[in-house]
Amino acid sequence: MTIKDKICLICGDGAIGKNFGAVSCETCKAFFRRNAAKRDKYVCLYNKKCQIGLNTRKFCRTCRLEKCFAVGMKEDWILNDEQREERRLKIEAKRLKRNKNADKCKDKLETRSVSSESPDENNVLNTKINDWTTGPQSVDHDVFETDTSNSSDGTHSIDSGYESALIPVVRPVLVINNNFNASEHQFFSELLSAISQLDLNVNPVAIHELKTFEEVKQSVVPRMESDFKAMVNVCKSLHTFRCVCDSDRMALFKPASREALMLYKFGLRYDYGNQCWYNINMDDGTVYVHNVDVFKQIPGNAYPVAKRLLYNIENIMDTDHYIIQLVLIPILLFNPERPNLMYKDLVKLQQRLYMYLLKRYLTIKYGSETEANTRFKQILDTLHDVNTLCEIQLKIERSRDPREVGPLMREIMDIPSNDNYIYTILQLTQQLADGSAVNHAVVKRRVIERGKRVGQRYHTRHYIVSSIMAFTMSLLLFLRAFTAFARLTLA
Numbered sequence: 223m224t225i226k227d228k229i230c231l232i233c234g235d236g237a238i239g240k241n242f243g244a245v246s247c248e249t250c251k252a253f254f255r256r257n258a259a260k261r262d263k264y265v266c267l268y269n270k271k272c273q274i275g276l277n278t279r280k281f282c283r284t285c286r287l288e289k290c291f292a293v294g295m296k297e298d299w300i301l302n303d304e305q306r307e308e309r310r311l312k313i314e315a316k317r318l319k320r321n322k323n324a325d326k327c328k329d330k331l332e333t334r335s336v337s338s339e340s341p342d343e344n345n346v347l348n349t350k351i352n353d354w355t356t357g358p359q360s361v362d363h364d365v366f367e368t369d370t371s372n373s374s375d376g377t378h379s380i381d382s383g384y385e386s387a388l389i390p391v392v393r394p395v396l397v398i399n400n401n402f403n404a405s406e407h408q409f410f411s412e413l414l415s416a417i418s419q420l421d422l423n424v425n426p427v428a429i430h431e432l433k434t435f436e437e438v439k440q441s442v443v444p445r446m447e448s449d450f451k452a453m454v455n456v457c458k459s460l461h462t463f464r465c466v467c468d469s470d471r472m473a474l475f476k477p478a479s480r481e482a483l484m485l486y487k488f489g490l491r492y493d494y495g496n497q498c499w500y501n502i503n504m505d506d507g508t509v510y511v512h513n514v515d516v517f518k519q520i521p522g523n524a525y526p527v528a529k530r531l532l533y534n535i536e537n538i539m540d541t542d543h544y545i546i547q548l549v550l551i552p553i554l555l556f557n558p559e560r561p562n563l564m565y566k567d568l569v570k571l572q573q574r575l576y577m578y579l580l581k582r583y584l585t586i587k588y589g590s591e592t593e594a595n596t597r598f599k600q601i602l603d604t605l606h607d608v609n610t611l612c613e614i615q616l617k618i619e620r621s622r623d624p625r626e627v628g629p630l631m632r633e634i635m636d637i638p639s640n641d642n643y644i645y646t647i648l649q650l651t652q653q654l655a656d657g658s659a660v661n662h663a664v665v666k667r668r669v670i671e672r673g674k675r676v677g678q679r680y681h682t683r684h685y686i687v688s689s690i691m692a693f694t695m696s697l698l699l700f701l702r703a704f705t706a707f708a709r710l711t712l713a
Contacts, residue, residue, distance in 0.1 A: 416459035552576035
């Protein structure tokens, strides 16, 4: 969706998508669902000339409802009780089917021969996982036997040297079933399945090469909002993340999502053959291509850091998707050094779990524990460059007009905005909660923290008001004391 499409067509608030046939916010969606059938019951006191906006949408239900119909909302798209029940049954049937498939995969994993592993080696991972850890809900055990690249279906009529940039780099076909035990295999499969939600599933139709950084910004922003939404789904797919409390999920997700998408852009969206990035517009399939030279137009040291990160991914990580994905989400996500964590020990344990998996994979790939340890240290050192680029990106995004970006991106990037930030925090907390009840204490704390940041801009005004109030109170107390003294004197 474009930036314009992300504005609610009824009130101008940040939209969440198409609801009942029109782009709208959550509030207008709920309003239309409740009131669409009452169109003839409402009467406007001002001849249906009310202006409906963010601050006036509650003043006149008649005009707001008329505007909903005017922008394309359809009453017959609202589900009745019978349709909702039918939809619920379909969802339940799909859930049961997924669980059945997961059970079949689990049975296959349990019968897999692991005779090449010693008993002690088989239990290495199990001793690192406590009772709170269970197997993933969906395991694709064939992921290690076949090519899992997700290239687009169909033919593309694109005559350009950038054709290979549209095809994801083929992952190495590794036969490691006899090296990973069942528990390791489950966690590795769950991770790859979760990250696959970030893959591009759009057939490209045209290519547009970008020359300036401003052009890159305009093409990337619409994609970033959907990327952050996909990142929410990726994290929710990890059982280890669902074990974390609500407040720690928020504290971990915001910085980790920025860093993970940065590494994803450099590791999985960069074509090392043509030395370019590609971004696909999800609406029309247009491919926007640019190279690393655009980083020269960014103030600071963005260009040398970007060049160094590309070099390290190609030479230290061997442009290996498995290595990148093992670093991409879990090691960045479960960082015990994030501020405001309540259960750092649990987060540290989860990070060590995925670090162990990365070390195991490196040892299997290179056949040398010494080489694996060297690569492991170099990979972790590379994350400093990811963090540096994220800090540069934050400065750039925070200088934007908040109305140019979506509500989720505003929250994750901490872009100052007075509009509807309580709703954004509540929505993000609900999304990360995986459908469970929202911890309102967490939401309250996040709202207070965001309110403090917003309130700093009005510090001077509040200080003046407080000073006037203090002076007024002092004056009143003085007058009361003077009056009492005068009465005593006259008496």
